[in-house]
Amino acid sequence: ETAGEETDVSLELPTLGLSRRDFMKAGAAVGAMGSIAGCTSLAGNDGAGGTTTPHSNSGDVPDHFVPPGEHDEYYGFWSGGHSGDIRIYGLPSMRELTRIPVFNPEQAKGYGFDNQTTEMLESAGDYTWGDSHHPSLSETDGKYDGKYLFVNDKAHGRVARVNLKYFETDAITNIPNVQSVHGCCIQSPDTEYVFANSEFRTPLPNDGRDINNPDKYVSLFTALDPDSMEVLWQVEVDGNLDILDTDKDGRWAISSAYNDEEGVEIEEMTKNDRDFVKAFDVPAIQKAVDAGNYKKVNGIPVVDGTKESSLNKGDNPIVRYVPTPKSPHCVEVEPNGKYAMVAGKLSPTVSIIDIEKLGTASDPKDTIVGQPKLGLGPLHTTYDGRGHAYTSLFIDSQVVKWDIETAINSPKKSEDAILGKIDVHYNPGHIQAIQAMSTEPTGDWLVxxxxxxxxxxxxxxxxxxxxxxxxxxxxxxxxxxxxxxxVSDHPVYPEPHDAIFAAKDKIQPAKTWDAADYEGEKEYVKESNSRVERIDEETVEVYTSVKRSEYGLRDFTVKEGDEVTLTATNIEGSQDIVHGLAIPEHNVHLALAPQDTREATFTADKPGVYWIYCTYFCSALHLEMRSRMIVEPR
Ligand code: CUK
Ligand code: CUA
Structure with a gap:
């Protein structure tokens, strides 16, 4: 049995899903399970696509079950890992509401099938997958403003932006000079930058030079403009960069980092007992860039932030190197912006960095004001806004709750800070409480x-x-x-790394498209304007409206070998009436939300008759909703 000990526990208690310890603790309460308040279903079906674990022995947990027809309190945005997408869940029900394809072409939403998204994916490197890890919501004044979500692609060194009006990816930047982006977040409190950490060290530029000189490989911290999504500048540092978070005042971006040894083999990377967290003084870096203190590589200003850099020698170093136990993993700044927690991963400790001291301490090691020993394999930390931190323990398969101020004030006795531990199943990575990445944690639910x-x-x-x-x-x-x-267990498709949650009133998605948002780029095709335009011998433009249960063109004719650009507008005004436009044997599929227009360009290279059909079941005459493409032989 691969599950080891835990297997026995679940065999004994197949429907309860409680750990042995919970079971002992719950004691007599288990016998009275049927009367537990707030527990709607003990049969294991919460209607949420997951299994329900009954609450333990207390009756004061609010109901996580959301009755039919009612809405959740919170939006959850999950990264999809190497699925490349973002998934949207409602909390506390944990029902999956939709998915947003980001780095992955996806046919249900026609993403990577219409010209606009295809061109975006092509110009971002033309990869057909990505590895999304860290979703970050845009903020105004330290609060989620519901405009954008940014997320990294670890596989190809990219950052994407999701427009939260349409829940659609609207930009992807392939960052020059870096191979892999891991840490990624917006700058609090006003989203003036989006930051991205390159995890792998590579030659600069990586064009065949320095292949056998690993000491010349570099890791870069990149700043992007959130509006244009252009790369503004990069900072070269020693060691590998990992995870990233910012303070709440627009000054510090703090990165965990490992491999200060700058080795290429695992034994080399883990030789020393120390690694260095990098704290980037963003205004100081911007000043260096404005003063022309950089070299240009592939068109990007690259500032020298290594330990030896002259920019780090004076009174106002642009990067502070804070020593921590080796190979730390997370950095998460607590909601007041006072402390950044850096989890040990290989060390059982979390290092607490006092952010204010980053600007004042003469020795960077004095910025660490606490280092509680919490358990084995601490990876990530989240917050409830009541002074408590919650850290995932990968090796112990537990979450530990601890008190931040106590950890700082009783440096000798870590136990004093620990408030409790709970078993989780199994090997937790990220941990996230509602709105814990903003200044407004709600302190009720944690995933x-x-x-x-x-x-x-x-x-x-x-x-x-x-x-x-x-x-x-x-x-x-x-x-x-x-x-x-x-409260509950939820199976998920591989492999989300992180999630971020916002109260429902912070997110205001559109119900239908507003044609003003694409006017000028695409024609809104009215029913009366459905037509075929021959541009030249080999190029045809086809325009059609779409509504229940007909296309503006009942058929259209092109010639074998023609390059066809088809523009289609869903002219419906009612919400939720989505139509598809599929052309068999041509790999064409458009998904058209109400008032949306999409274009597809393809070659009609096979003479014959092709039945265009609608993919979204839209009306009683959905199956009859057809058009014909006739391709005449040349
Ligand atoms: S990393 Cu996955 S568990 Cu990419 Cu955020 Cu820590
Ligand atoms: Cu339109 Cu089905």
Whole structure:
């Protein structure tokens, strides 16, 4: 049994899903399970596409079950990992609401099938997959403003932007000089920059030079303009960069980093006991750029932020190197912007950086004001806004809740800071509480993204789902878990790394398209204006409206070998009436939301008759909703 000990537990308690410890603790309450308040369904079906774990022994957890027809309180934006997408969930139900394709062409939404998205993917490197890890919501005044979500592509060194009016990716930047982007976040509090960490060290530029000189490989911190999505500048540093977060005042961007040894083999990378967190003084870097203090590589200003750089020698270094135990993983700044937590990964500690001291301490190591020992494999930390931090323990398969000020004030006794631990299933990576990345944490729900599910679900073959678990954190209690209560389990398709949550009123998606948003780039095709225009011997433009249950053109004729550009507008005004436009044997599919226009260019290279049909079931006459493309032989 690969699941080891835990397998036994779940075999004993197949429907409860409680750990042995929870079971003991719950004691008599288990016998009275049927009466647990707030627990709507003990049969394991919460209607959420997941299994329900009954709440443990307390009756004061609000209901996570959202009745039919009612809405969730919160939006959750999950990265899809190497699926390349963003998934949208409602919380607390954890129902998946939709997905937004980002780095992956995706046919249901026609993404990578119409000209606009195809051209965007092509000009961003023409890759057909990506590895999305860190979603970051745009902010105004430290609060989510609902405009954009940014996310990195670890696989190809890119950053994408999702427009939250249309829940659609509207820009992807392929960042020069870097191979892989890992850490990615906006600058708080006003989204003046988007930052991206390159994780892998490579020659600069990576064009065949310095292949055998690993000491010349570099890692870069990149700043992008959130509006134009252009790269503004980069900073070269020592070691590999990893995860990233910013303070709440627009000054510091703080990166975890490993491999200060600058080795290429694992043994070399982990030789030393110390690594250095990099704290980037953003205004100081901007000043250096404005003063022309950089070299240009592939058109991008690259500022020298290495330890030896003259820009780091004076009183106002542009990058501070803060020593931590080796190979730390996360950086997460707490909602007040006072402290940044850097989790140990290989060390059982979390290092607490006092952000104000980054600007004042003469020795960077004095910025670390606490280093509580929390458990094995600490990876990520989140917050409830009541002074508590929650850290995932990858190796221990637990979440530990701890008190930040106590950890700082009792540096010798870490136990004093620990408020409780709860078992999770299994091997958690990111952990995220509602709005914890902004200045407005709500402190009620927390999701822990477990990498392994082992025995938690029906077996589905050798590639298992992950397991996202919902934990209620609204009760501070003096018990074993510090009041944390495991509420539900949710299988997820591989492999989200991170998530970010916003109250529902922060996000205001459009119900239909507004043609003003694409006017000038595309023609809104009215029914009366549906037509075929021959441009030259080999080029044809076809324009058609689309509505229930007909295309503006019942048929159209082109010649074998013609390059056809088809423009289609869904002229419906009613929300939720989406139409598709599929052309068999031509790999053409448009998904058309109401008032949206899309274009597809293709070659009609096979003479014959092709039945164009609608892919979205839109009316009783959906199956009859057709047009014919007639391709005449030359
Ligand atoms: S990383 Cu995945 S568990 Cu890419 Cu945010 Cu830490
Ligand atoms: Cu239009 Cu189905």
């Amino acid at each position: 822990v993204l477990n990498k392994l599910s082992k025995d938690r679900f029906l077996p589905v073959g050798p590639i298992y789902p992950d397991n996202d678990q919902l934990i209620y954190i609204g009760n501070d209690k003096d018990d074993e878990t510090g009041g944390m209560e495991l």
